Amino acid sequence: MTVYITHEMRGRDISNALEYGALKVILPAEIQVIDNPTQKKIVVDLIEETLKDFGDSDYLLLSGDPACIGICFGVAALNNNGRVKMLKWDRHQEAYFPLDITLEIGSEGDEY
16 A cells, blocks of 8 residues: 655644555655646656556656646556546645545547
8 A cells, every 4th residue: 555645745743644555645745736747758768667557556646736736646656557546635634535446447449
């Protein structure tokens, strides 16, 4: 079980997420998605490599750059047949709780 943190959160205590697995940062805080083909490829390649083994026992902890969050969610869904578990912070209970999402991932040529 791994909790993949989409973007490093410096100075934030996320130890509550350890309940769901070992923590692994996908992108360091200094990396952002910018409108530069080379930079975008670097980011996407890093995300794809980190999430290549994403499976049913893993979670995404969504944080940081919304573009990075979107790419991470898409890659995780593609790698796990449309199934993604994520952790959402509840500020009232001051704890993470899991959300399971299933997307229908179609093959090429499918129309929606």
